[in-house]
Amino acid sequence: MQEYRDMMTEIEKQGSLGPVLKQIETAVAGTCREIMEKGKNKKIFFLGCGDSYFAGLAVKDYFLEKTDSLCFPMTALEFSTYGIRQVDKESTVIAVSMSGNVARTVEAVKEAQERGAYVVGITNSLTGRLYEVCSHPVFLGLEEEPGWTPGTLTYTGTLYALYCLGAGLSRESERDGCKRKLAFTMEQVSRVVTQCQDMARQAGENFVYNGHQFPVYILGAGQSFATAKYGAAKFLEVCGVIAIGQESEEFAHQEFWVIDKNCPVFLVAPKGDSFQRTMEVGECLRHFGCDLFVISNSEELCGMGKYAFGMPEEVEELYAPLLYAVPMQLTAYYFSRKLGLDPDRRSHNDPFRKKVSRMLTRGTVNLD
Known part of the structure; x- marks a missing residue:
């Protein structure tokens, strides 16, 4: 079998971002001071598409707990068509696009700036439109591999930038603690990548x-719902299979009615406020006959899984998104290889699909 490396290289790079993290911290620190000084922290809107949207969703609870801001994660389309009405001069809008060329995100930024909001643009491109039009761009400076790889390294970099923003905007009494816990969590990434390799393979x-009739389900609650959505996107992009990321409780009321026994189900469940309910759902699904893939720092829950990824005990639920995506990145990579696909190319070398993808995301659709 051909040895693919681009996606795996980016997964591994997540654990060795030291200098880049310092660069991000420095860029974000000045932004946070200015937001606070100008009183732009009453409402914070997170917007993006795909992984960029999931990242905002993942940090919502962190911002709600650590800052005094109201927080609204939205897709770029929802923001520009509906959320924009709630934006005022006391608002900060955090827009995310790695390429900087996602049309809906760029449109939303322009509208927010017209309303007087403080707009932060997180991107990994100095030549993209977001960096050009946004009044306060934050360049991540991540070294991506040349292939059109699924977002792994960029997702972690985006999350880190958002957590840095949250720490910088946190209550003064909590700020140092937030920064320490964030630094500690990032120190665990390399270990998680290494320890999860064999189980993921x-x-x-x-x-x-079992085919399109029986999708891959990925369940989580709270910030882990965002991780579940992200994980499903990796199986869609890398493996070409139907995957659904759902909130643990909502799954019990919706998708359970069509699930098949032996259906693969991931449980993303760090110990915390929603842990008990996700564990109860897992117990029921195991009884039903489903194969469970458990990602947790609970030995008891890991013991229920056909495959279990034990996560660092000391990492709190609020910071879990920085680590808990890794097992799904790795599993999707190895499953893609098993299927004979190219995990380094989201289009799997299908130029027509890539062309239409660009039409869908980069500008006005023109079918001529």
Whole structure:
């Protein structure tokens, strides 16, 4: 089998971002001071598409707990068509686009700036439109591989920038603690990538997928719902299979009615406020006959999984999104290889699909 490396290289790079993290911290620190000094922190809107949207969703609870701001994660389209009505001069809008060329995101930034909001643009491109039009751009400076790889390194970089913003905007009494816990969590990334490799390879190479009638389900609650949505996107992009990221409780009321026994189900469940309910759902699904892929720092829950990814005990639920995406990145990579696909190319070398993707996301659709 051909040895693919671009996606794996980016996964591994997530654990060695030291100088880049310092660069991001420096860029964000001045932005936070200015937001506070200008009183622009009453409402904070997060906007983006795909992974960029999931990242904002993942940090919502962190901002709600650590800052005095109202927080609204939205897709770029929802923001520019509906959320924009709630934006005022006391608002900060945080827009995310790695390429900087997602049309809906750029449109939303322009509208927010016209309303007097403080607009932060997080991007990994100095030549993209977001960096050009945004009044306060934050360049991540991540070294991506040349292939059109699924977002892994960029997702972690985006999350880190958002957590830095949250720490910088936090209550003064909590700020130092926020920064310490964030630094500690990032120190665990390399260990998580290494420790999850063997289990992910085993899970991916023995993955039982029953076809489009029975999707891959990924469940989580709170900030882990965002991680579940992100994980589903990796299976869609990398493996070409139907995958659904759902909130643990909502799954019990919706998708359960069509699930098949032996269907692969991921449980993203750090110990915390929503842990008990996700564990109860897992117990029911195991009884039903589903294969469970558990990502947790609970030994009890990990013991329920056909495949279990034990996560660092000391990392709090609020910071879990920085680590808990890694097992799904790795499993999707190895499953893609098993299927004979190219995990380094989201289009799997289908130029027509890539062309239409650009039409959908980069500008006005023109079918001529």
